[in-house]
Amino acid sequence: MSGNSIGQRLVLTSFGESHGKTIGAVLDGCPAGLEIDEKEIQKMLDLRRPGQNQISTQRKEKDIVEIISGVFRGHTTGAPITMVIQNSDQKSKDYDALRTKLRPGHSDYPAMIKYNHLNDYRGGGRFSGRLTATHVMGGAIAIKLLRVTLGIKTNSFTSQIGKIKMEEKFNAKMARLIYKNEVRCPDNKTAKLMRAGILDAKKRGDSLGGIIQSVTTHVPVGLGEPIFGSLESDLSKAIFSIPSVKGIEFGSGFMGSELCGSENNDLYVVRRGKIVTETNRSGGILGGISNGMPITMRIAFKPASSIAQKQKTVDIKTKKETILRVRGRHDPCVVPRAPPVVDSLVALTLADHALLSGTIKPVL
Amino acid sequence: MSGNSIGQRLVLTSFGESHGKTIGAVLDGCPAGLEIDEKEIQKMLDLRRPGQNQISTQRKEKDIVEIISGVFRGHTTGAPITMVIQNSDQKSKDYDALRTKLRPGHSDYPAMIKYNHLNDYRGGGRFSGRLTATHVMGGAIAIKLLRVTLGIKTNSFTSQIGKIKMEEKFNAKMARLIYKNEVRCPDNKTAKLMRAGILDAKKRGDSLGGIIQSVTTHVPVGLGEPIFGSLESDLSKAIFSIPSVKGIEFGSGFMGSELCGSENNDLYVVRRGKIVTETNRSGGILGGISNGMPITMRIAFKPASSIAQKQKTVDIKTKKETILRVRGRHDPCVVPRAPPVVDSLVALTLADHALLSGTIKPVL
Amino acid sequence: MSGNSIGQRLVLTSFGESHGKTIGAVLDGCPAGLEIDEKEIQKMLDLRRPGQNQISTQRKEKDIVEIISGVFRGHTTGAPITMVIQNSDQKSKDYDALRTKLRPGHSDYPAMIKYNHLNDYRGGGRFSGRLTATHVMGGAIAIKLLRVTLGIKTNSFTSQIGKIKMEEKFNAKMARLIYKNEVRCPDNKTAKLMRAGILDAKKRGDSLGGIIQSVTTHVPVGLGEPIFGSLESDLSKAIFSIPSVKGIEFGSGFMGSELCGSENNDLYVVRRGKIVTETNRSGGILGGISNGMPITMRIAFKPASSIAQKQKTVDIKTKKETILRVRGRHDPCVVPRAPPVVDSLVALTLADHALLSGTIKPVL
């Protein structure tokens, strides 16, 4: 496959281009018998949708999802579930000037070379962050599947914007605070600083990056396969499909590399009759397999590549250096829109593994 | 597949257990016509082999590779290439005491639950770091394939052990220095400090982690597929198959998240008639596709989980807390043995993408 | 994957149900740069469409195809191509009576058990012959791709209806006669007898089966992979996705089993400087690989399972024997509508192999 599908037993195929007619997803392998409501999917898409506040792009993408196959009488049937969004509000003209001037940080240059200039370049085409809406379509179903069958809960949130970091440690009670503010940081005080930081960058015609933290609880012991099918392998593969992601770490991650084994090992204890570890520096994964502790990840997003400032670049037609000013309506920071996307990819990956290992059955 | 294979067009299947009869690999999809010499594969396996110096385990694994299919008259034929190593020098008895006491940081607990105690637990069984020898068998061929066809070169090296960091920036000239010392750090002064650090940890019955840096040059523009087939997705999936890896970042990675777009964007310029970027904060990958700049990664290894100190743990049989002292011969730090493994996985991934995109042909 | 996708490098994913909102297909992996016109796909769908004459069902499916992704400025871009047909004219009520009475010859019984009664049963749901329209959507593009790049031509036609057989041997000149009559038999005299046979069965409330012959010319030498990737393996896998197909043979097939080796072997000769075989009992495939001779197949279709006569059956709810009379509008013989479907699946399979072997490039 050419990169447009992910998963083995639960397969998401994404299609569409930023300024094409339609974007959509086919979710194949979802067990029969799961109750599905378009509104639930819509609700999650709305969390990702731009144009809702000052800190995101002013593009008004309505992103109304329609299920066109695989659901009968409000339940999945075991057949592939296809969901589509009709595109609207694209201003393709904004991109005409860019056809030959390479936008720094974007896929423009490698994509043009790879496809010999045959790719749809409008709005980034197939490489646009807009396509993460197709992850959320499938993800909303995977999240529900995991919740209904195994009680798994995924909470992703903004823990850093630029240099502004949330210092408080995340705990389960903070989950309901994540979507209380525009930056999706459960610590409201930090959230305000982050918001101000983004607006400041926007004013300067600049952009910011940041870090998403993801915590998944109630994961059963035993998801994941040895070697190439490790949970870390499959989670990272999924997460790196999000444009702008440049790093991922599980548990103690890069910081753990500086510790001794005696400091980093999580010791086993028995609590309420259950084997658990005292600490969770492993991020809930040992030998690639879930150990029942929360799966924790930190994900690094680079600052958005589209900035309003003039940048030096090359015109690929003339092969001469030139100056570019990217127009169009862009996010000064994409991080606040990422939590539902991360949740989606985590859920798709875990659901795939739960089906592979027989933990979830093909017919509920 | 159950996690034992990786790749789409160039597929590596790994088999064997730490203390089984044989470990081996089948490499399927390698183009016909590549000259293969067992000695070249052996040479690379020797770089990974333990028991060679004071800083690694004293296990004497001979690791003699034998090619048993797919090579005829010294060349690949297009048929699957099978390579095996006969196991030797395992002391399985060392593991008998461990059968029920869970080793902190290891796969023991999740593996026992996943397989209902049916897995081969000796020496970590299928989850042992020993299995990375099978990555190297396939990787040695992929490295040669990339070199011969595209001139690609991969150099991975130790850039940090515990808290000791190589400060100097890596450049192409340093490549030949990597294997001049036991820790595989091209900066010899830092290497000495690292070596001392490892010996010190060993003396204390403790272990260290560290960071491997990987730089791949001469990559053509256009490798990688959109979305789920991004180079970052497939490289990270491969790299996380190495036991102990807990983090990965490309280019400016986590640090880049703190920069503004105007600081992090790599600007295009023309140098000697070629379009390149002035800086390489993208790590050679934009939109998931190679842009012709070096592919750079940093990979975080946790400290080895096997330490000689007493650790609190649980006996899974009695479900009671207990004390464990892991015996056996273990690496105080696995990082110095990892560079050939990282090189192998990078090469397997890039070769797979080069075949997928038609950059390398199925018959040379 | 759950059976809804086929192909490795050129992947067709089919979605939709007989009486759902939409049926459609995603074709992934089609090379960039192929000129695509919705009308060409429509033309081929029209050849499969029912309701056009007396010998097919009177359902009026308009089957208007719309391309919703993957085509830009009239050409493929390398992105997944999604095509949809909005369903219409379904009379789902016809099926309400059938919900518990098992229709002989249909998937009803095994599907109900497999999906625990959760599947969409209307009109056969996911198992309906209607879904072969999704094969044709992808096939029309594969046919064009093979024609434009390699000059390959596929001609499938009706060679037998019930006991009425076309005796004449097919030759290239007859290709243009196939669609000159309603039964798609290039021998017009036999076609008339076939048509009369079908109308007679229809009058009796009965149905007929038949045989499709398929001849593909201008195939390059070397398509196909050893063992499980043989052309026969992949062609048969594709062809058996057509409901009602119960047999397939290549070249001399079942008759060849009665011959001696000295009679069945095709001898090599040189004709106009080219190595060819004097006869073509191999059907153009040796060792699973194309040998440059026409690929010839015969495909057995059972008589349509829906007949207007009363049939003995079981009510799955009461587990009692009962009598069923299938209502609805059904084809007395599906064979005349099958040639474009067979052509499509042959083309998809050969195009997949041409891409796998590097015979067609990912970017034209």
Add this chain to the structure above:
Amino acid sequence: MSGNSIGQRLVLTSFGESHGKTIGAVLDGCPAGLEIDEKEIQKMLDLRRPGQNQISTQRKEKDIVEIISGVFRGHTTGAPITMVIQNSDQKSKDYDALRTKLRPGHSDYPAMIKYNHLNDYRGGGRFSGRLTATHVMGGAIAIKLLRVTLGIKTNSFTSQIGKIKMEEKFNAKMARLIYKNEVRCPDNKTAKLMRAGILDAKKRGDSLGGIIQSVTTHVPVGLGEPIFGSLESDLSKAIFSIPSVKGIEFGSGFMGSELCGSENNDLYVVRRGKIVTETNRSGGILGGISNGMPITMRIAFKPASSIAQKQKTVDIKTKKETILRVRGRHDPCVVPRAPPVVDSLVALTLADHALLSGTIKPVL
């Protein structure tokens, strides 16, 4: 993958060449906890082994199987099971004369072109019937898995050699007669005629083909997936991996195409409280899904291509017509050695589907 693997959840990878060092197979995805005895696999390999009687080749292949991974304490562990046979008794010199003279009916010509003369041609190399031993290695395990978990039984036998047909209908009681004679026909009288026919062909330096019939009983309702994952699709894909197979039909097959729907439909009845069909013209598969009735197939084998008679052919080096006499020790008829191979491929396919559908669990 390049044709060397089959299956999705239970994956068999075959490796080796006819005259290479070793042939072998990796079976990945077999549930943990299945008791495995090398002797059981050996027993089944012995049924396929040549050199045992007058009607097969006089090559003495010992074919001693060795399990080198995936089995611990006599049981599967969930890790990939690798099995190997060391090759012996090859007379490669016999093939040296053939290097340029194309053997009619063999893969020589397309393989040489496909691999640009880089393939291992000795004894047919990767295309040799010898490789079906790797199917049997995996098949022996799949057969046991199906028997132990679901009670499924597969019986394949010779029903026709050349023009000599077994007229009697197969029934369960005949299963134990299959291996009572050299041709593996459960009707001993016909078997004698078949044996005489083969010896006669051998005397004339000629070869015979034939038909294998396969009957699989105790199949649960619901195996198979819609559309491209139909049981017929996956069984035929597997079966066509056997060299010499040129046709396959399920149930009434080609004969069924001549019947009316009212004659071919299997009517549902209740017998001993179970829903069954009165007849089994569907061959146990409806809509691609098993319906609980025996799965019945007929498989056409062409006469062996290697005959001792002089044949006209072309020398690929000189591109001139010439005369070839194939030397070496060949089977005058391969059909009697095929039943264990067919059983193996049927079992591998059904076990794969049983795992996919959750009918068999990943850990027993």
